[in-house]
Amino acid sequence: MTYDLWYWPTRPGRGDFVRYALEAGGIAYRDRAREADDGFGAIPAHLDAMTARHAFAVPLLETGRESIAQTPNILLFLVQEHGLGPKDAAGIRYGNQLQCDIADMVEEVHAVHHPITTSLYYEEQKDEAIRAARSFREDRIPKYCDHFERVATAHGGDWMLEGESWSTLDTSIAYLLDGLHFMFPKRMQALANDYPALHAVRERVFALENVAAYRQSARCKPFGTDGIFRNYPELDAA
Amino acid sequence: MTYDLWYWPTRPGRGDFVRYALEAGGIAYRDRAREADDGFGAIPAHLDAMTARHAFAVPLLETGRESIAQTPNILLFLVQEHGLGPKDAAGIRYGNQLQCDIADMVEEVHAVHHPITTSLYYEEQKDEAIRAARSFREDRIPKYCDHFERVATAHGGDWMLEGESWSTLDTSIAYLLDGLHFMFPKRMQALANDYPALHAVRERVFALENVAAYRQSARCKPFGTDGIFRNYPELDAA
Structure with a gap:
């Protein structure tokens, strides 16, 4: 299938x-x-x-x-x-809860460059985006990443959730970090040492054979200045 | 328990x-x-x-x-x-999908009165909120409600999902409509005739004995000018 x-x-x-x-x-x-x-x-x-x-x-x-x-x-x-994650109902639910947290953060990422409305171009709401980005960088990135780091370090294992192997939460966190580093390179560089467990998860996911092959394929498209994660230098600062 | x-x-x-x-x-x-x-x-x-x-x-x-x-x-x-919803895996999944749609809309509702950041008061971003509200009223409310109305009318039953009894999706839609009518009374009044199935679901949910009792109890708090659904007259228009 x-x-x-x-x-x-x-x-x-x-x-x-x-x-x-x-x-x-x-x-x-x-x-x-x-x-x-x-x-x-x-x-x-x-x-x-x-x-x-x-x-x-x-x-x-x-x-x-x-x-x-x-x-x-x-x-x-x-x-x-x-079977790409926990097998027990409570573990599956917790993974789903954290995917909802990630979805919320992604919604906020998009709102940074479109604070007024998705119906207008970025350039039509750039001044507002600069104000929104400052708050997102200073308040929201640490708030979400503190939470995810706490999850990643709660049980002493290699992955976000308890267990011997990766789950969809690990692939989501790896990709989320990749997007945040693209969109806010200065800010994420300044914060990287605060989140060693999250960055270790990203490296482990990117080292998975299938993921490494995907990232080298034409199927894996680059970020740019459209889509969710966008690099506008004026929205970034350490 | x-x-x-x-x-x-x-x-x-x-x-x-x-x-x-x-x-x-x-x-x-x-x-x-x-x-x-x-x-x-x-x-x-x-x-x-x-x-x-x-x-x-x-x-x-x-x-x-x-x-x-x-x-x-x-x-x-x-x-x-x-058992507050479908019993089959596909039906449970579809209900969850629609709850995620509602959560996204609620996130956008909150962003209407806090377009720049949740760290500032409404009054500090009121001009931006007036611009955001116009787009939300004109574009986003119809887009979401068209979708939910389509779901509600897809199978000819009394409730949002197929089946003989209410699900958590019905209680969520009823409450969502209640919040939207509070926050955008003029706009929702102007649109009400476009969404007869959704409004019928709301009435059926509010007529459930337990829900009617809840709504008359002190446990059910009124909307106001804090929280998610807020009535600021300057953000509403037909």
């Missing part, structure tokens, strides 16, 4: 939370909007044509029997169906 | 997504921060003292065996453990 993944074609965005998990787990998928002639047009057309269980937005994973949207919900499915 | 709910004491906020589900399901709980002398101080102290499975924020539901945070994750637990 090859899954169908639907996500905006040019940037990693929220789609890479799903791609990292699929790639790390060796799960076959087609990247449907990237295969389409007009990927940006194909997504709204596909969502609008759904006849059951309508999805609000991408990422969307279609298994042949189910259409599953919302990043934490897709990753929960991969944990339950493919 | 009486659960412990932790949430900011004075306003319904995100806590009422959990309270409505607990109340509708007749599930006993204590509202711990409301019982405390200093509820606003008790929450960070409680979170900081957690020795395992640290939670980033409230709402937090403690069952005696587990501490569960993140609104969609708590509601997923109530569906799985108390």
